[in-house]
Amino acid sequence: MAFSRDIARSLAHLTPWMMADVFIIGALVSLIKIAGMAHIELGISFWAFCVFAVLLLMTTQSLDADWMWFSLEGEPRAPEGTKTGTTAASQNVTGCPTCGLVNRLSSFGENRCTRCNEKLHQRLPYSLQRTWALLFAAVIMYIPANVYPIMTTTSLGHTTTSTIIGGVVQLLQMGSWPIAVVIFVASVIVPVGKLVALAWLCLMIQRSNELNAQSRTRLYRLTEFIGRWSMVDVFVVAILVALIRAGSLMSITPGPAALAFGSVVVLTMLAAITFDPRLIWDAPTPRSTRRKTATKEPVDG
Numbered sequence: 001m002a003f004s005r006d007i008a009r010s011l012a013h014l015t016p017w018m019m020a021d022v023f024i025i026g027a028l029v030s031l032i033k034i035a036g037m038a039h040i041e042l043g044i045s046f047w048a049f050c051v052f053a054v055l056l057l058m059t060t061q062s063l064d065a066d067w068m069w070f071s072l073e074g075e076p077r078a079p080e081g082t083k084t085g086t087t088a089a090s091q092n093v094t095g096c097p098t099c100g101l102v103n104r105l106s107s108f109g110e111n112r113c114t115r116c117n118e119k120l121h122q123r124l125p126y127s128l129q130r131t132w133a134l135l136f137a138a139v140i141m142y143i144p145a146n147v148y149p150i151m152t153t154t155s156l157g158h159t160t161t162s163t164i165i166g167g168v169v170q171l172l173q174m175g176s177w178p179i180a181v182v183i184f185v186a187s188v189i190v191p192v193g194k195l196v197a198l199a200w201l202c203l204m205i206q207r208s209n210e211l212n213a214q215s216r217t218r219l220y221r222l223t224e225f226i227g228r229w230s231m232v233d234v235f236v237v238a239i240l241v242a243l244i245r246a247g248s249l250m251s252i253t254p255g256p257a258a259l260a261f262g263s264v265v266v267l268t269m270l271a272a273i274t275f276d277p278r279l280i281w282d283a284p285t286p287r288s289t290r291r292k293t294a295t296k297e298p299v300d301g
């Protein structure tokens with residue numbers, strides 16, 4: 001059963017990287033882009049792939065992780081002596097991020113899940129530092145992603161380059177504003193919004209607790225969910241480059257921005273994964289008590 005356990009565990013890690021649905025939107029956008037330059041007919045495999053993506057999405061949505069782990073490995077009891085009503089951290093136990101089972105941690109705050117063998121930490125080590133580092137790297141990569149061309153189009157020996165924003169403007173001029181909106185949301189609003197949201201969550205953890213933890217957790221879940229949709233423009237470039245290769249007659253090549261933008265998406269996704277949402281729930285010491293202990297200390301010492 002160890003084999004099926006490993007498969008089930010990998011499934012949980014792979015889910016955010018399954019992007020068949022994003023790919024379909026990318027394929028539709030590229031088809032509309034090409035429609036202006038060439039005559040396009042959709043083959044049967046396009047529709048088959050659409051059905052596959054929808055079914056894949058429905059399958060992953062309908063899979064009940066609790067039921068899956070219960071039928072694979074059973075439901076072991078909670079560790080001896082665990083109490084309800086107090087936090088897991090104070091009892092040195094933690095819920096497994098993959099299968100949800102409550103496990104006792106070693107004195108170093110680490111262990112492996114007794115059910116799915118996932119590595120457990122009371123809090124992900126250096127979560128904030130790693131998230132900040134990945135966010136900074138993403139911000140740096142976002143500059144070349146917007147400055148350099150994302151693709152170069154050669155048509156009858158005539159070469160034109162377009163940036164991400166340039167492509168949106170071009171689509172607007174062509175009159176296909178719904179596609180322009182899709183690309184603008186996926187390539188500008190989603191990545192920038194995600195960077196701002198994650199940076200804000202990291203800052204708020206280090207400072208005061210102004211917004212309640214529940215809505216901050218909701219914001220985190222949202223950034224985790226929307227991040228993958230930024231891949232639309234990367235898929236569009238990949239599809240166009242693969243489809244249109246007729247030499248100097250008509251060809252499309254990717255620009256340096258495509259790689260830079262792809263790395264922004266991957267870096268922000270990794271930043272969301274390394275961010276430990278449990279930190280949101282580690283209640284910071286209220287300011288009044290913090291001041292009190294601060295003034296008390298010299299008296300005690």
Ligand SMILES: [Zn+2]
Nearest residue numbers: 096099113116
């Ligand atoms: Zn587990």
